[in-house]
Amino acid sequence: MSTRYPDTVRLLTESFSGLTPELQKAARYMLEHPEEVGLNSMRTIASGAGVKPATVSRLSRSLGFDGYEALREPFRERLRKNEPHFASKLQDVQRRSLGDSEGLFAELREQEIANVERTLSDENYAAMVAAAETLHRCRRVYVLGLRGAYAPAFLFHYAYQLFQENSLLVDTHAGIFADQLRGISEEDSLLVISFPPYTQLTIDAVEYAADAKAKIVAVTDSVVSPAASSAGHTIVTQNRSASFYHSFTGALAVVQALITLLVAKKGGDAVSIVQEAEKQLSKISAYW
Structure with a gap:
């Protein structure tokens, strides 16, 4: 057969x-x-x-x-085996830009604005509020986004750790990807960001977290995405692009929304924690 x-x-x-x-x-x-x-x-x-x-x-x-x-x-x-076909998309961008760079830029602008508007829609509001509540109540927040999705995942982790100390950014540095997931349990949450072509390691991590009964928040392109297969909360974001590479503008908007909701839930404690972080960064001259 x-x-x-x-x-x-x-x-x-x-x-x-x-x-x-x-x-x-x-x-x-x-x-x-x-x-x-x-x-x-x-x-x-x-x-x-x-x-x-x-x-x-x-x-x-x-x-x-x-x-x-x-x-x-x-x-x-x-x-x-669903290949991204970046090369053919790049050729298409170059073809469309011939003599009309202004038109291509306008198309790009319209698409990116549409991505944000559809992502921060009324339909997604309830999902984001519920996801923020789950992340707020858990023991530890594991944050995962590989390849192109690493940027929004890192942004969430960086902003979140300014006012909370219970996040762990799961990555592939030093080959300890699996080690970082050790200990995840039903007391924890996994925030996963993933878009086609889905990274195999990301899907493996989602399945591992689901087996451990962790609460999964998926930021992805569809409710039938493999990243959302075991998610308690799925936030669908648009990633269409007029360029050759898919857009992460929508995913970044979700990150900003979640961080805003979480810092609001943290209350007065967030202010003192961020003040301490600012003092520490100033002391070691982190900024010019």
Whole structure:
């Protein structure tokens, strides 16, 4: 049995007419929502398709797979191999800028403003308030963002540690990524920032934290993002860009919002803690 995604789609398509109506409902859903198949369990897919989990299992076996997980694997592999195509996007930016740099700049400005407006929307307000409450109440805040997402993750950690002392920035320095997660538990939170193409280490950390029953706050591009698979709070932010590289303006806006909400919750203690931090930084001449 082929485990290639194109072969699996072809098999679903060619077998469709011979399936029962219930199996067709499941097959149609899988063909129309390949990302969700790659990310979700059989029960979730069955719910989305409006069928029973046993129907999805029967579909898998009727196509020659051992079960749903075997059928799902090509969809998962497709997500893992979803390349960012930065080079082709860069070429497109260069092509569009020929003779019209002003137009390209205007397009970039409009897109970045739209990213912030959609991110700081009324729809996200409740999620941010709830996430801030969870972070405020936990024993320790683990902060994770790798590759491009490292910048907003570092900004959160840096600003947060000015008035709180319970954050830990999880990174890959010195090869101790796994060591930094040791001890995470249900008393803690993991703030994870991740966008396509999702970094494998980030997803591994989310799964590890979920197994430890830590409370997960995900800042990502979709509620079906693998970073949000076990999240108690998911803050969806736009990362579209007129440039060749995806935008982190929305993620930075979320960080600013969370920090503002958290420092407000800290109350008067935050003022004295920040004053002490300022004295310490001044004493060692941190600023020019």
